[in-house]
Amino acid sequence: xxxxxxxxxxxxxxxxxxxxxxxxxxxxxxxxxxxxxxxxxxxxxxxxxxxxxxxxxxxxxxxxxxxxxxxxxxxxxxxxxxxxxxxxxxxxxxxxxxxxxxxxxxxxxxxxxxxxxxxxxxxxxxxxxxxxxxxxxxxxxxxxxxxxxxxxxxxxxxxxxxxxxxxxxxxxxxxxxxxxxxxxxxxxxxxxxxxxxxxxxxxxxxxxxxxxxxxxxxxxxxxxxxxxxxxxxxxxxxxxxxxxxxxxxxxxxxxxxxxx
Numbered sequence: 601x602x603x604x605x606x607x608x609x610x611x612x613x614x615x616x617x618x619x620x621x622x623x624x625x626x627x628x629x630x631x632x633x634x635x636x637x638x639x640x641x642x643x644x645x646x647x648x649x650x651x652x653x654x655x656x657x658x659x660x661x662x663x664x665x666x667x668x669x670x671x672x673x674x675x676x677x678x679x680x681x682x683x684x685x686x687x688x689x690x691x692x693x694x695x696x697x698x699x700x701x702x703x704x705x706x707x708x709x710x711x712x713x714x715x716x717x718x719x720x721x722x723x724x725x726x727x728x729x730x731x732x733x734x735x736x737x738x739x740x741x742x743x744x745x746x747x748x749x750x751x752x753x754x755x756x757x758x759x760x761x762x763x764x765x766x767x768x769x770x771x772x773x774x775x776x777x778x779x780x781x782x783x784x785x786x787x788x789x790x791x792x793x794x795x796x797x798x799x800x801x802x803x804x805x806x807x808x809x810x811x812x813x814x815x816x817x818x819x820x821x822x823x824x825x826x827x828x829x830x831x832x833x834x835x836x837x838x839x840x841x842x843x844x845x846x847x848x849x850x851x852x853x854x855x856x857x858x859x860x
Contacts (some may be wrong), residue, residue, distance in 0.1 A: 606854040607636045608646070611830055613849040624650075624849045625834040625841045637827040637855055642820040643777055644854045645794040649808040650834070651847035652801045655681050656766035657690075657734065660840045664735070665728040667744070668698045669720035674728045681803050687764060688713065691735070698722075711761045712736060715747075717754045722747050724756065736760035766803060770842050771795045772851060773833040781819050786838050793819070793832070794851065806847070814854070827855055 609631060616627035631637060662677040675694045682690065688704045691713075695702035701719035706712070713736060723746040726732075726739040736758030737745060747754035774793040782792035794809075794817065801807040811817045832849065834842045 603859050604641075604856055605859060606644075606856045607633075609633075609637070609827070609830075609853050609855055611832060611849075611851040611853065613832070617829075624844045624847055626832075627849075628829055628831045630829050631827060633827075636857065639824040639857050640821065640827050640855045641824050641858060642818050642856050643827075644814045644819070644856070645811055645817040646814065646852040646854060647808055647810045647850075648772060648794050648796050648852075649806070649848075649850045650770065650796065650844060651806040652767060652798045652803055653845040653847045654767045654803075654843045655679050656764045656803070657682050657687070658843055660836070660838075661730045661734050663728060664694075664731040665725040666695065666698060667723040667725060668717075669722070671698060672725070673698065677731065681766075682764060684762060684764060687734070687762065691715075706762075707757075713758055713762055715756045715758075716750075717747065719754065721754050722756075733760075733763050736762045767798050767836060767842060769795055769797045769799075769837065770844075771835050771837065772849075773835055774831055776827070776830050777853070778819055779821070784837070784839075790839070824857075 611629055613624035613627050615629050617630060657677055658679050662679055663674055665674045675697065677690055677694055684706065688706060692702055692704040699719050701717045703716050705714045707714060723744045724737060725744045732739060738759035739745065745756060747756045772793045772795065773791045775791045778791040778793040780789045780791060783789050796809045834844055834849065836842050
């Protein structure tokens with residue numbers, strides 16, 4: 601008859617193998633345990649901790665492709681943490697690099713943006729545009745959204761209000777620990793180890809998710825495996841690496857093994 605035991609393992613990004621990396625969204629640690637982490641049958645996550653340091657305008661949502669009077673170009677907004685006033689100012693300045701004819705304002709009642717130009721008709725293209733949800737654009741099945749005349753001014757009013765809420769959650773992946781433990785609608789099978797919601801953690805804040813029901817976090821292996829070098833990647837729901845800047849990441853897991 602075998603007895604089941606477990607050993608806690610602390611995974612801390614400050615102890616990563618390549619400390620020269622500037623972000624903690626992709627790192628590996630060498631646990632250096634040659635005995636208790638051999639023949640692991642399954643693991644469970646106890647807690648995850650990190651800070652919310654991804655800008656609401658980042659490399660995943662800062663591009664818009666615009667056609668203005670026959671000139672089609674992709675415009676890139678500087679990454680940063682914007683409030684609505686700063687965002688409208690930045691968007692207006694970005695559009696005015698095409699021609700100094702644009703103004704961006706917000707309806708006081710609906711809170712939707714009002715994008716106007718005294719120049720020719722302009723179009724926001726679906727292809728290459730990643731800023732659509734931030735602005736409030738809804739392309740649906742269309743390939744682009746063109747301005748229409750409102751009071752002699754070319755105007756686009758997005759379908760939705762602007763979304764500057766930033767990152768909703770961070771998902772921690774690990775091929776070594778999680779294998780093909782989960783799947784999603786974007787990429788299919790993923791190596792999801794655990795996750796953490798940023799719902800109540802504002803930009804710059806830190807938080808910890810404690811797993812109250814350890815059974816719910818267990819990942820069981822088809823064959824016992826040895827645990828040594830552990831890889832961790834912090835991703836958003838679409839699989840993009842999350843920019844955590846210099847935020848330490850700490851994950852505490854239980855590694856279960858049997859002794860006859």
